[in-house]
Structure formats: C-alpha cells, structure tokens
Amino acid sequence: MSDLHTPNSRAYTHNACGNTTVVTDEHFTAICDPFRLVTGTFCVGCESHFPLKDFVWADTGEVIADARERWAREAPPAVRTLNSSLGCWLTLALGAAAGAAVGWFAVAQTGKAAGIGAAVGAVALPIVWLGFVVPAVTKSVYNWDPRHLK
Ligand SMILES: [Zn+2]
Numbered sequence: 001m002s003d004l005h006t007p008n009s010r011a012y013t014h015n016a017c018g019n020t021t022v023v024t025d026e027h028f029t030a031i032c033d034p035f036r037l038v039t040g041t042f043c044v045g046c047e048s049h050f051p052l053k054d055f056v057w058a059d060t061g062e063v064i065a066d067a068r069e070r071w072a073r074e075a076p077p078a079v080r081t082l083n084s085s086l087g088c089w090l091t092l093a094l095g096a097a098a099g100a101a102v103g104w105f106a107v108a109q110t111g112k113a114a115g116i117g118a119a120v121g122a123v124a125l126p127i128v129w130l131g132f133v134v135p136a137v138t139k140s141v142y143n144w145d146p147r148h149l150k
Contacts, residue, residue, distance in 0.1 A: 006147050011058035012041070019045025020058050031064065033135075033146040034072035035083035060150060071149045079138045087134075088126055095125025 009024040010032075021044045023031055030036050031052075040049045041064070052065040060067075072080070081087065099121015103114040138144045 006145060008147070012055045012064060013058050014043040014045060014050065015054050015056065016050070017043065017045045019043055021045070029147060031068075032071075032149055034068040034075070034149075035134075038068075057150075067149075071146065076138075076142050076144055079142055079144050082134045082138060083130075088130065091126045091129040092122050094121075096122035098125065 007028075009022050009028055011020050011022045013020045021042060023041065027041075031038050031041060038052065040051050041055060042049055043055075052068065053063055055064045056062060057064060057067060062070075075083075096118040100114045100118035102121065103117020
C-alpha cells in the first residue's frame with residue numbers, strides 16, 4: 001500500500017435521484033475515515049446535503065453509512081483505541097492540565113491566566129491529537145489509511 005496507489009477520490013450515488021457525485025481530497029479523506037464525525041454529504045444532482053444512509057458507493061453499491069460502521073468495526077484494535085472517546089477525553093484532560101500549567105508559569109501565577117491556558121489547552125490538544133497525531137500514527141505504525149477502505 002504505497003502512497004502512489006492511495007486513492008484520492010471515489011464516486012457515490014444518491015438513492016433518491018440516481019445522480020453520481022465524485023468526492024475528492026479532504027472531503028474524500030473525511031468520508032472514508034469512520035472515526036471522523038461526518039453526518040451527511042453533498043449530491044451534485046440535488047445541489048444539497050443529505051444523510052450518509054441516503055447514498056451508496058457507486059463501485060460497490062454499499063450504503064455509505066453502513067460501510068463506515070463496518071470500517072470502524074474492522075479497524076485494528078489499536079486504531080480503535082486511539083480513536084475511542086476515552087482517548088479523546090484523555091487528551092481533553094491532558095490539554096487542560098498542560099494549558100493550565102503553561103498559563104500558570106507564563107503569566108505571573110494569576111488564576112485567570114491558568115484558567116485561560118486550561119481552556120485553550122483543552123481545545124487545542126484534542127484538535128491536534130485527532131486531526132494530526134492519530135491519523136499519522138495509524139498510517140505509519142499500523143499502515144491503516146482509511147482512504148484504502150472499501
Ligand atoms: Zn440527489
């Protein structure tokens with residue numbers, strides 16, 4: 001599975017109208033990753049968004065919502081753990097603690113700065129974790145790239 005053969009687009013069909021839409025790049029990566037929150041997608045025929053259960057992959061005929069549930073089930077255990085809500089809560093707590101510590105040391109030990117630091121850390125760390133660290137680790141360590149899933 002080299003990057004040369006990593007797909008970057010896939011077509012899906014909207015059941016209601018029968019039109020096929022090709023999803024590419026960032027949207028493709030998001031819709032392929034069963035651990036990302038994607039509730040709906042776009043139909044070029046209807047020029048609107050609809051739930052994932054209303055679409056099937058054009059090449060396999062599988063409902064996109066069903067395919068994503070299956071991909072999440074079939075992912076390696078370590079990948080599932082990294083993407084679990086526990087991991088998310090942990091990074092939230094760690095981010096808050098780290099942010100509070102930074103705020104504490106950075107600005108003359110006022111409670112306010114620590115609170116702001118905690119808030120920033122609680123938001124920033126999970127974003128970095130889920131947006132960059134987990135995808136990078138699952139790809140490099142477990143060779144798990146959701147764009148290959150079918
Ligand atoms: Zn449509």
